[in-house]
Amino acid sequence: VAQNEPHRPQFHFSPNKHWMNDPNGMVYYKGTYHLFFQHYPDGTTWGPMHWGHATSADLVHWTEQPIALYPDSLGYIFSGSVVVDKDNTSGLGKNGVSPLVAIFTHHNPDLEKQKSDKYQYQSLAYSLDEGKTWKKYENNPVLPNPGITDFRDPKVRWYEPQQKWIMSLATKDRITFYSSPNLKNWTKESEFGQDAGSHGGVWECPDLFPLTANGKTAWVLLVSINPGGPNEGSATQYFIGDFDGKTFKPYSKETKWIDYGTDNYAGVTIANTNERTLFLGWMSNWLYGEKVPTSPWRSAMTVPRELGLTQIKKDWFLTSVPVKELNVLKGESFSLKKENIKGGRPLTSKLKNETGLFKLDVSAQNTNDFSIVLANDRGNEVIIGYDKASNVYYIDRTHSGQTNFREGFGKRYTAPRLSADQIISLTVIVDVASVELFADNGLTVMTGIFFPEQPMSQLYIKSAKGIFIENLLYTKLKPSVKQ
Ligand code: FRU
Structure with missing residues (x-):
């Protein structure tokens, strides 16, 4: 431990310098894990958001990379996900190279100041060099705001049975699911959550994914909320149920918590990891994230965790354990x-x-x-x-x-x-x-x-x-x- 950085995490990812919050766009591609993250490169508190970037071959040793996405005329770069578009459904690939496509929220501070309710919308960026450099799509946004003040944090996955992309989006007090054949045109499928779960705060950073246990496949929906966590401030709840490509039907509307501690927020899974389901979260809390006594950086991620499903009596639960790496x-x-x-x-x-x-x-x-x-x-x-x-x-x-x-x-x-x-x-x-x-x-x-x-x-x-x-x-x- 360096003397001038007594609280520098020794095996958790933390940025060399400056502010970090949510993990974004986590994806495994060609032997490399990519961790993008909400980042403000000019200070140690939250500010105009960029996507910072780090890579790792083993989930344990991380190397920080140049910033992947900068704010632009459409706004700051808020949270989102990355998919491997291996069949080039988006047409953003070139010369037989499949693109990595980032689907993220543009947050427009000017519209916010004007008290518009349409200041968050979803946009694309893509990489043709395995995540090293990124280009914004020229027709952003791809999902404009219909008039919902909190409209953000798209997490996209391929839904094999119906050959389409599914986006889970945080829309104020519920999650809205959209589908698309090409990542560019999105159709609303359904909503979930207005009458389920905890509503102590706004819903953020959803993730919907299948898990299998004892031959049974169930779908897990993660929803971060801020505030309203079980131990105050921000935390991540989950639901387990079925998903048919259109609607998520939970087995129970009651909230369960992926982590009861104060310091695991906005966590989602890593895309493209085959049979394993891997997760990590921001190891801080909006209650005090900007005040913790560290310098010249602020905050770290949790260790990566492998998720599983288990049943107790009739009830289904999510389990998380540290990755074996x-x-x-x-x-x-x-x-x-x-x-x-x-x-x-x-x-x-x-x-x-x-x-x-x-x-x-x-x-x-x-x-x-x-x-x-x-x-x-x-x-x-x-x-x-x-x-x-x-x-x-x-x-x-x-x-x-x-x-x-x-x-x-x-x-x-x-x-x-x-x-x-x-x-x-x-x-x-x-x-x-x-x-x-x-x-x-x-x-x-x-x-x-x-x-x-x-x-x-x-x-x-x-x-x-x-x-x-x-x-x-x-x-x-x-x-x-x-x-
Ligand atoms: C969650 C969050 C997201 C948003 C991002 C902004 O911590 O509020 O909803 O996209 O942080 O940095």
């Missing part, structure tokens, strides 16, 4: 098996600047409250725990270091345990300024950022009344960023 970072490890722990037990003497992966299994029935504690000599601590009486997991950053850049940052945040398994099984990923908890094989997930006054250097497992550890494994994770 992170294994390349594994270093020394430390383990305990079949051991009683009462009070506090240090797990490693001095971790200094360490980042790692923690796995813990305890018997659900016999356990008492317990926690994993990250701490330093300044008395800063981040506590990741399980509270038996209320059957919740939590991340407590009350005494995590710098918290007063925003009132309410230093709090204890909870998430329900949804699993009824006999074993409580936790995977915890710790970077210098973030923790990601994946409980019960990714059924309950919590992501939280923190800013200690000096690096965390101690790791404990604690239980006042005592717990029996089935298995515990702490593995150091080496940095993936250049030191």
Whole structure:
């Protein structure tokens, strides 16, 4: 960790400099993962949006690339997606080269100032050199605004059974689905959500994709909302149901959360990854994203996660677990098996600047409250725990270091345990300024950022009344960023 950048994530993507929010246009193409992102290259707060760009061969080591899309006369470049148009349905390909096509929102600040309700509309850009350089389509926008103030964040995928593109678009308090044969002409198919889910804030950044479990395919709809998250501010809810090329029909209208933590927003899946479904989100929150004490950059992405589907009784849930690619970072490890722990037990003497992966299994029935504690000599601590009486997991950053850049940052945040398994099984990923908890094989997930006054250097497992550890494994994770 460089001294002047004490909170620089060591294996999470963060921009070298300046402001970042939503991941955009994530696509895997010819051996490269592309991550575009909402970016303001002239400051560390939100401003006229560009698409920043980073690439990776393995989802772990990222290289920042030149800015992909700049604002133009139609507006700022807001969130959107990229597709591989392999059959050149758009006609934007040339000489047998299939185009990568970006479908994004143009946000027009002049129209916004004039109090028009039509200042967001959808446009295209394309690349004929595998994502290196991008050209805007000359007849933008391709989907004009019908008079809806929030009309943005198109996520497009190919719908094979009907040979057409489907766009999921956030339209204020619902998602509107459009279809197109060529990415240029769009027809409205249906709407979803006015009477479903959480409506504590505006709906943003949708994503609709199929997942298969035990031979059954269901469609998942992700919808980010801001504010209205389960632990305040921005968060991402999901629905599971059927999709027939026209209409999304959820099995339940109730909200579920992909991540109960405060710091996973606007996440969507990576296009073109074949049988795997991979996801990552912006590891921050609109409540304080512009105020976090980092310089000269602001914010990072979560680790990439692999999504799955699981059933509990009759109800379907989404699971997310860290991608296996992170294994390349594994270093020394430390383990305990079949051991009683009462009070506090240090797990490693001095971790200094360490980042790692923690796995813990305890018997659900016999356990008492317990926690994993990250701490330093300044008395800063981040506590990741399980509270038996209320059957919740939590991340407590009350005494995590710098918290007063925003009132309410230093709090204890909870998430329900949804699993009824006999074993409580936790995977915890710790970077210098973030923790990601994946409980019960990714059924309950919590992501939280923190800013200690000096690096965390101690790791404990604690239980006042005592717990029996089935298995515990702490593995150091080496940095993936250049030191
Ligand atoms: C979500 C969001 C999107 C929008 C983008 C602007 O965080 O508000 O709806 O496209 O950020 O930067």
